[in-house]
Amino acid sequence: MRSSGRATAAAQTFVFSQIAETVKAQNYEFDSLVLSISLPAQLCVREHSCWLHVKKEVREKGLALDKDDVIQVKEAFKWIMQSLVAKELGGGVAVVSKSVFTRMAVVKALEKISDDKFLKQYPCPPARPASSCVPQDVQCLHVSVFIAGRYNKFCRSLPQTPWLIDGERRMESSVEELIAAPVLTAFRADGFNFSSSGREDVDVRTLGNGRPFAMELQNPHKSRLSKLQMKELQETINKSSDKIRVRDLQIVTREAMGRMKEGEEEKTKSYTALVWTLKPIQKEDISFIDDIKDLTLDQKTPLRVLHRRALAVRQRVIHTMNARYVDAHHFYLALKTQAGTYIKEFVHGDFGRTKPNLCELLKTDTDILELDVESVDVDWPPAIPE
Amino acid sequence: MDCETQKDAELEAPSIIDRYYTRWYRTDLKGQLCEDHCILQHSNRLCVVTLAETHPVLQNGRTIKSIDYQISNGCSRLNNKVSGKSKRGGQFLTDFAPLCRITFIFYCFCNLKAAFSCIRGRLLEVNENILERPNLLLEKPSTEGYIAVILPKFEESKSVTENLLSRKEFEIVVSKRDQPQAS
Numbered sequence: 001m002r003s004s005g006r007a008t009a010a011a012q013t014f015v016f017s018q019i020a021e022t023v024k025a026q027n028y029e030f031d032s033l034v035l036s037i038s039l040p041a042q043l044c045v046r047e048h049s050c051w052l053h054v055k056k057e058v059r060e061k062g063l064a065l066d067k068d069d070v071i072q073v074k075e076a077f078k079w080i081m082q083s084l085v086a087k088e089l090g091g092g093v094a095v096v097s098k099s100v101f102t103r104m105a106v107v108k109a110l111e112k113i114s115d116d117k118f119l120k121q122y123p124c125p126p127a128r129p130a131s132s133c134v135p136q137d138v139q140c141l142h143v144s145v146f147i148a149g150r151y152n153k154f155c156r157s158l159p160q161t162p163w164l165i166d167g168e169r170r171m172e173s174s175v176e177e178l179i180a181a182p183v184l185t186a187f188r189a190d191g192f193n194f195s196s197s198g199r200e201d202v203d204v205r206t207l208g209n210g211r212p213f214a215m216e217l218q219n220p221h222k223s224r225l226s227k228l229q230m231k232e233l234q235e236t237i238n239k240s241s242d243k244i245r246v247r248d249l250q251i252v253t254r255e256a257m258g259r260m261k262e263g264e265e266e267k268t269k270s271y272t273a274l275v276w277t278l279k280p281i282q283k284e285d286i287s288f289i290d291d292i293k294d295l296t297l298d299q300k301t302p303l304r305v306l307h308r309r310a311l312a313v314r315q316r317v318i319h320t321m322n323a324r325y326v327d328a329h330h331f332y333l334a335l336k337t338q339a340g341t342y343i344k345e346f347v348h349g350d351f352g353r354t355k356p357n358l359c360e361l362l363k364t365d366t367d368i369l370e371l372d373v374e375s376v377d378v379d380w381p382p383a384i385p386e
Numbered sequence: 387m388d389c390e391t392q393k394d395a396e397l398e399a400p401s402i403i404d405r406y407y408t409r410w411y412r413t414d415l416k417g418q419l420c421e422d423h424c425i426l427q428h429s430n431r432l433c434v435v436t437l438a439e440t441h442p443v444l445q446n447g448r449t450i451k452s453i454d455y456q457i458s459n460g461c462s463r464l465n466n467k468v469s470g471k472s473k474r475g476g477q478f479l480t481d482f483a484p485l486c487r488i489t490f491i492f493y494c495f496c497n498l499k500a501a502f503s504c505i506r507g508r509l510l511e512v513n514e515n516i517l518e519r520p521n522l523l524l525e526k527p528s529t530e531g532y533i534a535v536i537l538p539k540f541e542e543s544k545s546v547t548e549n550l551l552s553r554k555e556f557e558i559v560v561s562k563r564d565q566p567q568a569s
Contacts, residue, residue, distance in 0.1 A: 300511075305430075306432055307537065310468075310470050311511060
């Protein structure tokens with residue numbers, strides 16, 4: 001087959017420069033790149049036609065040739081383009097063959113159709129195209145970067161995730177948004193996925209070392225931050241709001257995200273609750289609480305979450321408790337419990353659906369006025385000394 | 387502690403019910419005078435069925451003999467089983483679906499009353515604690531002595547209370563009962 005050398009070279013330069021310009025304009029920071037190409041499905045038909053032509057010519061010369069022996073247009077294109085792009089942008093090259101569109105229907109049809117039938121419908125060799133190809137679109141996507149840390153929540157009117165009902169915001173801001181804003185700016189990322197080792201209610205504070213969290217940053221334009229820069233980012237988050245605080249902020253791997261979820265099911269948590277009693281109490285009335293060890297509760301799914309959870313009975317253990325007298329109707333209750341224990345329901349009984357409960361133990365109606373998370377006993381992410 | 391301080395403490399008492407639930411009432415169920423029910427509707431749309439304080443069963447001098455969730459030959463509310471988040475399998479109830487039969491003693495007479503659903507929705511659970519301790523119904527009718535938990539259809543979460551009275555409307559109905567009839 002003849003080809004026009006100069007026209008091909010010009011087309012090459014055009015495609016290559018369009019790719020290089022787009023990547024530079026989006027100002028990414030990267031060590032390596034992968035060039036992924038999507039070619040129109042019609043190309044399969046042209047290739048099939050070429051192949052039939054080559055097959056006929058080769059047979060006439062008495063040689064045997066397999067379809068796999070012929071290099072696909074897509075591969076040849078990538079080999080040429082990838083090295084040009086890499087040289088211009090300074091990244092190492094990873095050659096990954098990735099098919100973007102499903103052209104399965106076309107490919108399957110070509111497999112089924114007989115050579116004779118095909119030749120009746122399509123010219124062989126394929127007609128020379130009138131114009132050279134033009135890239136339709138160049139899109140860039142950086143692999144996600146993962147960061148982790150621990151957060152404190154000092155506010156009793158802040159949800160962990162945005163609280164929206166019917167598209168309307170019910171409460172201003174959220175823990176994840178307050179943390180994400182400076183992080184997205186620092187990494188110049190398009191979006192994020194926030195997850196944490198458990199959650200607390202809107203009206204519950206998270207004290208102590210805080211709760212482990214991790215964030216996936218999507219399409220970050222900047223992917224490397226030094227330890228010092230991470231410390232500065234942490235400072236920026238902490239200065240931006242007095243409702244939350246972040247510590248141990250660090251870049252982690254994707255695998256590390258799984259470690260955080262394992263903490264959610266297995267580890268223990270500590271709490272302090274402010275309890276109200278209907279019956280007036282004396283110090284002696286609550287001292288027996290300190291002696292209770294490893295109390296097993298049967299907790300039916302609390303009514304307040306039953307609309308979105310399955311109805312079930314969960315056994316959970318309260319390992320230790322400590323009562324601190326305040327006045328005739330109030331005392332502070334410190335608890336260390338198994339992960340997944342519903343504290344509020346243990347205190348007020350949830351219509352008797354959590355047994356045993358504090359009302360039964362104290363033989364009076366009780367309610368919980370305030371709750372704080374004192375510690376989430378997961379030793380991940382690794383602590384970073386201040 | 388003297389009486390005054392006790393009353394103050396009770397007034398200040400934060401009630402779980404008032405914090406998270408809205409009280410709705412249905413009076414004179416099935417034409418029976420004073421057989422009032424109180425539906426506690428949670429902000430997440432779940433409804434807890436309880437007997438209102440005016441119900442004959444809860445008045446002075448009564449003791450509960452037994453509570454039976456077998457409401458007909460083929461149907462026991464105890465057989466209600468829900469599975470999964472969407473609570474598949476729960477018996478679907480209409481306003482006047484009976485939930486249980488309450489047998490109680492008053493002045494040596496045995497009486498039978500029924501508790502009803504009052505709203506449309508899927509039955510999630512009935513209170514098995516009152517089977518073991520029937521007097522719980524007398525002691526704590528609004529909390530541990532509840533009858534059942536019902537989940538209205540999502541589309542009907544607001545309309546399900548249209549046939550019910552608010553606390554204020556209920557109090558008006560009750561006060562009219564106490565007034566002597568004009569002759």
